[in-house]
Amino acid sequence: MKSGYLGVDVGSVSTNIVVIDEQGELLVGKYLRTNGKPIQTVQEGLHTIGEEIAPDIEIKGAGTTGSARYLTSMIIGADIVKNEITAHAIAASRAVEGVQTIVEIGGQDSKIIILRDGVVTDFAMNTVCAAGTGSFLDQQAARLCIPIEQFGDYALRAKNPVRIAGRCAVFAESDMVHKQQLGYNTEDIVAGLCEALIRNYMNNVGKGKDIKPPVLFQGGVAANKGLVKALNQELGYEVIIPPQFGVMGAIGVALLAQEKVRRKGYTDFKGFNIQEIQFKTTSFECKGCANACEVVQFYENKNLIARWGDRCGKWEMEAM
Numbered sequence: 001m002k003s004g005y006l007g008v009d010v011g012s013v014s015t016n017i018v019v020i021d022e023q024g025e026l027l028v029g030k031y032l033r034t035n036g037k038p039i040q041t042v043q044e045g046l047h048t049i050g051e052e053i054a055p056d057i058e059i060k061g062a063g064t065t066g067s068a069r070y071l072t073s074m075i076i077g078a079d080i081v082k083n084e085i086t087a088h089a090i091a092a093s094r095a096v097e098g099v100q101t102i103v104e105i106g107g108q109d110s111k112i113i114i115l116r117d118g119v120v121t122d123f124a125m126n127t128v129c130a131a132g133t134g135s136f137l138d139q140q141a142a143r144l145c146i147p148i149e150q151f152g153d154y155a156l157r158a159k160n161p162v163r164i165a166g167r168c169a170v171f172a173e174s175d176m177v178h179k180q181q182l183g184y185n186t187e188d189i190v191a192g193l194c195e196a197l198i199r200n201y202m203n204n205v206g207k208g209k210d211i212k213p214p215v216l217f218q219g220g221v222a223a224n225k226g227l228v229k230a231l232n233q234e235l236g237y238e239v240i241i242p243p244q245f246g247v248m249g250a251i252g253v254a255l256l257a258q259e260k261v262r263r264k265g266y267t268d269f270k271g272f273n274i275q276e277i278q279f280k281t282t283s284f285e286c287k288g289c290a291n292a293c294e295v296v297q298f299y300e301n302k303n304l305i306a307r308w309g310d311r312c313g314k315w316e317m318e319a320m
Contacts, residue, residue: 010038011108019254075274091251278302
């Protein structure tokens with residue numbers, strides 16, 4: 001049997017699941033829409049991945065990252081749980097030796113990671129304004145009746161990109177409508193939207209950061225050629241798009257799982273067929289003090305396996 005390592009990155013918009021081999025090469029990867037149902041999405045995704053990988057691959061380790069990383073770790077039986085910053089940095093360093101800056105733009109948030117000699121020295125995240133994220137382009141593409149997959153191609157055909165206010169998603173949308181009413185063509189407006197998103201990113205997430213090449217552009221929106229062009233223009237040099245740009249977080253945590261299992265000698269991975277397991281989350285408000293903490297309880301087949309959310313530790317219970 002050959003060894004494989006599973007990485008699961010669950011965000012608010014997308015869920016990425018990968019399996020890598022001993023050398024860190026991607027064997028199979030899956031991009032899914034979370035659709036507000038992380039438990040169901042992970043269950044279905046794991047089942048699909050289990051059917052796609054070769055029968056001689058045995059999962060020797062599993063890791064989780066993303067905003068739902070702790071919940072996901074209990075669902076799959078993860079060996080390690082890591083934040084997105086660490087996961088993306090590990091994957092980027094493996095993809096391009098000497099990388100110094102990571103630009104990562106996702107559906108609902110965006111981040112910048114500064115590395116020096118393979119160590120994260122600074123980072124920033126934007127989770128407040130949608131104007132610097134992929135969801136902003138999704139919304140505008142729908143308004144313009146353009147499939148998001150074709151958005152970048154429209155931008156590349158622009159002759160005179162229109163300057164659109166990009167500091168706020170609401171203002172950007174109203175400004176775009178105004179430019180339409182003035183008669184600007186769709187291609188120039190689309191290019192202007194791409195440039196507005198990059199300006200917003202640089203003015204918020206990248207502000208004050210020591211951005212040095214090589215720069216890796218990661219996240220699902222790195223597939224948008226218009227955004228890549230706008231980022232290149234903003235920086236004054238070309239960024240690098242890694243081959244697996246959309247699943248770098250999942251690859252990073254799979255690499256970390258590989259290291260973790262080598263140290264502990266076994267895996268807690270539950271297997272791919274977890275669709276039959278019933279997972280449920282409930283909560284209650286603790287009346288023990290004025291903090292009134294919301295305590296979250298997680299059940300597996302009606303068995304309470306974890307509890308968290310209280311400040312004092314009265315109810316806290318680690319996953320069994």
